Amino acid sequence: MSKISNKVGFGEAIKRFQESKVLLVGAGGIGCELLKNLLMSNVKEICIIDLDTIDLSNLNRQFLFRKHHVKQAKAIVAMKTAQSFNPNVKIEAIQANIKEPRFNISWFRQFGIVFNALDNLDARRHVNKLCLLANVPLVESGTTGFLGQVQVIIHGETECYDCNPKQQPKVYPVCTIRSTPSQPIHCIVWAKSYFFPQLFGDNEENDEGIQNIAQNEAQKKEIEELARETRELAELRNSLVTDSNAFEKIFDKIYHRDIARLRDVPDMWAYRAPPTVLDIDDLGQKAGHLSSPWLDEQKIWTLEENFSVLKSSIQRLSQRLKHFASEGLSFDKDDKDTMDFVAASANLRAYSFGIEQHSEFDIKQMAGNIIPAIATTNAVIAGLCVTEALKVYQNDSDELKNVFMAKRADRVFHGEKVCKPNPYCATCSFKHMKLPVDHNRMLLKDLVKRILQDVLHYSEEVSVLKEDLIYDVDFEDNFDSTLADLGISGENNTVLTILGEERRSDNEETTNSQNVSRIPLLLEILPMDKHIDTSNTPYRLPSETIIIPLTPEPLQSSSDTETEMADTKGVDDIFEVMPSENEIIDIEVIESEDVPNSGSPKLRASSLKRKPSIDDETETKKSKN
Structure with missing residues (x-):
């Protein structure tokens, strides 16, 4: 799905939603409820993936499973049980780890929207990154006890899952x-x-x-x-x-x-x-x-x-x-x-x-690092996931909300307008480039010298990473290896991360304080068209000029920043009941701890405040709420 534009009516949005193929990652508490909702919404096709098997403790809230299903694959049983809700919907069930190489960018691109119903931070970050690269909208969700949260993630339009740091698990000496x-x-x-x-x-x-x-x-x-x-x-x-x-x-x-x-x-x-x-x-x-x-x-x-x-x-x-x-x-x-x-x-x-x-x-x-899961909370959050998904299909970014559910006397839900991406986020602040190559002939030094330095104008201080570092100026062991030798393949849509600085010409004066560092370049390796002659060059450059922006300069602290922080005190009441508004809550496997209360409204507002990615309009609306 392209970036949000051309708003459509609610009826047209429902039609588009029903004609789409959706991916549901996770078949646990929220996943079971979401699968039911998607079937009742009459979407065209659903792919559900989950690695886990059914445990006895799942039965009190994951209503698609029964006692005789214990030790069976969650995704398979969920598909078989839920299919009767709407036999007209095609369901594909996969028992696998979503991080397997076969679930690459091209695989994600077949879906119109992705729903995350996961229970661990690592997998969530992985799906977040793949959806950003594939330019597929993601609806993230989580619950813990009576608390719940739904976040809409669209590349270039909203914050991603990593735009705000997540609390790390405690380690005891x-x-x-x-x-x-x-x-x-x-x-x-x-x-x-x-x-x-x-x-x-x-x-x-x-x-x-x-x-x-x-x-x-x-x-x-x-x-x-x-x-x-x-x-x-x-x-x-x-x-x-x-x-x-x-x-x-x-x-x-x-x-x-x-x-x-x-x-x-x-x-x-x-x-x-x-x-x-x-x-x-x-x-x-x-x-x-x-x-x-x-x-x-x-x-x-x-x-x-x-x-x-x-x-x-x-x-x-x-x-x-x-x-x-x-x-x-x-x-x-x-x-x-x-x-x-x-x-x-x-x-x-x-x-x-x-x-x-x-x-x-x-x-x-x-x-077990658990908080008892509540089936009702899962059901409500799953319903909100579909509601926000329909807004995505309306192409109306003004109506998109991040929704928080809390057990409070005055209201149960709090919605905030989705925020712009954090320009300092290492995950979503990137430039994406597709590069068809003959990975059996192309050498790593061809990539570094002929493409990164000659065409894209990187300086010599450039690094190439896959899962680990495969090249930098002090590590040239792989320089004469082919991409295939390094496990880089167009068939698998390998994505390389390029980090480096912009090359300046000799007549351009730079100072030590001048920023020449570029945002990360995510280089997606594609297979070369077999009909193209690769005898001269084992790659094909894109026709358009690729411009890689510099990383933004950090904002200087000022009195304006102090005022903006003070204006956020209107959200203190929400802060007190939610572990963190900026976190998607890990289902069933987190330690439930309150965010430390400094006692100072200004400091508490600072804890809640995002990095400088919140626009003034959003900040004003939040403070009024």
Whole structure:
């Protein structure tokens, strides 16, 4: 679809939508609802792609699946179940990773519009980039609990998914997790990512993890201690299926000897109480009369109940380990045995360090980094996706909205006009060029010298990247290789990223402060027409002149900027209920955390404020809302 122009009526937009072929990426909570909506809208053809299989935990909100579908491909089952809604619509289902090379730019170009219903940041960014290159509109969506969001992305018209930075997942230092936990999540991460895999996971993988940490960790003594403890646990792991006293030995090491060792480091407890050593004999006696406390997941277990649950879960997991000794067991939040182990071991550790304990239900959410999904939110967001898609087919950019859903007393929805692209965004601020080549004959040096430097006037400081760097002025190893040797093919629509500066002639004076850096050039390699003679040149240049703009100069701070930031305080009420208005929320797999509140309206407005891509009209409307 070309850039937005020539507005049409709503009836004509519906007709165009129904005649189009659409791509739906993801068949989860939003994906199931979207597939139903698209079928009810009577679109001509739908392609749905998802790599995942159906899990038992999906059934409460992904209504196209039933219990007998568990472990089957989501895309295939969704197609078969939903086809009866409208047999006239052609549905193609693909179980695959959207990042596979076969799903290239030319593959995306067959669709009139793309709907994203994904649950991870990496795949979203990939689809965003491909849609920008293919010039296909993208409707991005996400939910978390009662919150939801829909964003429309059209190359050159609106912000893309990467125009505003996304919050990165938290990483917890190994020394904090091991020695000085201070929050419940520290104990949960320790139980899930250290204690469980050391006892029941893959031995080789665990050893590799310790080695990798040691390569990057400055505190060598701490890492050596960690490696020693790992070896001790490995010995205990080997005795799990043969030694009847294995549990007692494990408990004594983790909750008695290791805790006692930490207590012997007085500097660690100068500003907090030292951890408490647990006595296995005392706990064993008190827990002897308990009957299956693990059945109540909503209750916060007592110390004795946690002891009983840990003992029972280790016994259950040890029996399973007999059949999977070579590959080990892996953590699964929907596996009762593994969750019992993680919950009980985390709570016992929390008790030792004077940290609040939690119910197994709450620990499951934190260990799986999930917020319980709500089917109603998914349904509402899926409906908004189709509504915004119809606006795209109306070719009316003034009516396009980014819509946010929040559980609030005064209103549920907040819509803001789509913003212009961020000129500093590395993903969408690019120049696109198509270059037909004979990749078997064309050398990399032909590309650099004859095209980039002679035709496009790049300076010698130019870099060529595929997934990794394949050329720059200090890396010429591939200079005499053909494009085919480097895995660059026209048949696969390989896209190369060109970074560099504009070449200036000798009589052009430049200063150190003068900007000569160009925006990225995305060079799409196409197959050469077989009827064209390539004996002289193994490539064909486009007929039009290619002009690659310079990167925009950063805006200077001024009093005007201060005023503009202050004017955004009208959106503070929205800011308080949404994790971030500038983020598409990751479905089911994010950590739900509020954006830090500085207490200053101006600073809070600055957190919400985008880079200088918001036009004055949009900013004024937002502040009035």
